[in-house]
Amino acid sequence: MNKTAPRMDLFGISRYNWQSPRIYVIMTFMFKGIFTVIEILVLAPLFCAGLFSRKDSSIVERYICGLIAVWALFELVSVPFILMSAPFSLMCTVYEILLTIVMFAGVIRYTVRKKKNKDDPDLKILTFSDKKTILLWIPVLVLLLGQCVFFVMFQHYDGDDSYYVAQSTITLETDTMFRHDTNNGHIIDVEGRHALGALPMWIAWISKMADLHPAITAHTILAPFFLCLMYGAYSILSERIISKEKWRPVFVLLMLLWYFHSNVSLYTAETFAYTRTWQGKAVFSNIIIPLAFCLIYDIYKNKKNTLLIACLLSLCGIMSTSTAAYLLTIVYGCAGLVLGISAYIKTKKLKNAILTLLPFIIVSLPLLMGGVIYILIK
Numbered sequence: 001m002n003k004t005a006p007r008m009d010l011f012g013i014s015r016y017n018w019q020s021p022r023i024y025v026i027m028t029f030m031f032k033g034i035f036t037v038i039e040i041l042v043l044a045p046l047f048c049a050g051l052f053s054r055k056d057s058s059i060v061e062r063y064i065c066g067l068i069a070v071w072a073l074f075e076l077v078s079v080p081f082i083l084m085s086a087p088f089s090l091m092c093t094v095y096e097i098l099l100t101i102v103m104f105a106g107v108i109r110y111t112v113r114k115k116k117n118k119d120d121p122d123l124k125i126l127t128f129s130d131k132k133t134i135l136l137w138i139p140v141l142v143l144l145l146g147q148c149v150f151f152v153m154f155q156h157y158d159g160d161d162s163y164y165v166a167q168s169t170i171t172l173e174t175d176t177m178f179r180h181d182t183n184n185g186h187i188i189d190v191e192g193r194h195a196l197g198a199l200p201m202w203i204a205w206i207s208k209m210a211d212l213h214p215a216i217t218a219h220t221i222l223a224p225f226f227l228c229l230m231y232g233a234y235s236i237l238s239e240r241i242i243s244k245e246k247w248r249p250v251f252v253l254l255m256l257l258w259y260f261h262s263n264v265s266l267y268t269a270e271t272f273a274y275t276r277t278w279q280g281k282a283v284f285s286n287i288i289i290p291l292a293f294c295l296i297y298d299i300y301k302n303k304k305n306t307l308l309i310a311c312l313l314s315l316c317g318i319m320s321t322s323t324a325a326y327l328l329t330i331v332y333g334c335a336g337l338v339l340g341i342s343a344y345i346k347t348k349k350l351k352n353a354i355l356t357l358l359p360f361i362i363v364s365l366p367l368l369m370g371g372v373i374y375i376l377i378k
Helices: 021-051 059-083 088-116 133-153 164-174 199-210 214-241 245-260 269-275 280-300 306-320 324-347 350-377
Strands: none
Touching: 021 059, 021 088, 021 199, 021 214, 059 088, 059 199, 059 214, 059 306, 059 350, 088 199, 133 214, 133 245, 164 199, 164 214, 199 214, 199 280, 199 306, 214 245, 214 280, 245 269, 269 280, 280 306, 280 324, 280 350, 306 324, 306 350, 324 350
């Protein structure tokens, strides 16, 4: 082993070359790219959220609804281009145009709604009426911040990076999508196993916009971003299942502790959350599934815009991993059957059971379509 080889820091820059002016130029562009990514991750979902958010929802919930729209739109745009082996740059152009239109539509709808409802509580971070409850969220935020700092400073490079991060890198280098073998670089047919899971392409698009290497985008930016998003999903879930506001931060805190002590296998969702956060299977198990349970509750309560958001979430699930086509269908199917049987037992009417089951059938349609496409291209 060469003991004189320079060590690399978390941005991939040698620690022995700080005297070179070139390093400072590189770091200037790098930090500029990081801020560009943050702008994309923050502003685009917030603008899109105006199309779907409800009056009683918090900023966290509105933001996640907007991000669901951003991801679902990318899945709708990217999959046809992937299947037709179209250039990545052309797909990016189409997506950016459509995303801009959706963002403007969200801003316009929000402005119109704001004029009609001036008491719209936009500055609520979480839905609570007792201001003292915010003190209970402080330990949660401190632990979450500590996790993000620890994650970035002591990064774990998972073996699957040889496919997922490499696929994003090859996409930028060759202007193709899923057309090169990550092991040897040879041109191949579109790989059916991953063609629907467009998350590596989204990471490549983020890297292209910010002019950053996909490894930096995935490990240094998206990893802590997805961690925050994961606990944001659990905070929304706590609002659904816990009536007393003071116990909601306790629920999220318990989830933090649960994730701390769940590294009992290489294949648990908790291990995925900390060792391969930027990969689709981790996004699906730790973000998509909790949000699916939130929407199951909203469907049961007949909340406005729930069916639309749930259909978009189904597209996001397929975007994260192709296996969501049947895994998420099972989740919705079980929930629909349980609630449908419950409705029949309460009312003794088959019609009520069918009406209860119908929304879950509707939100499963994008998943069924994704499954059909998967079978055809497989």
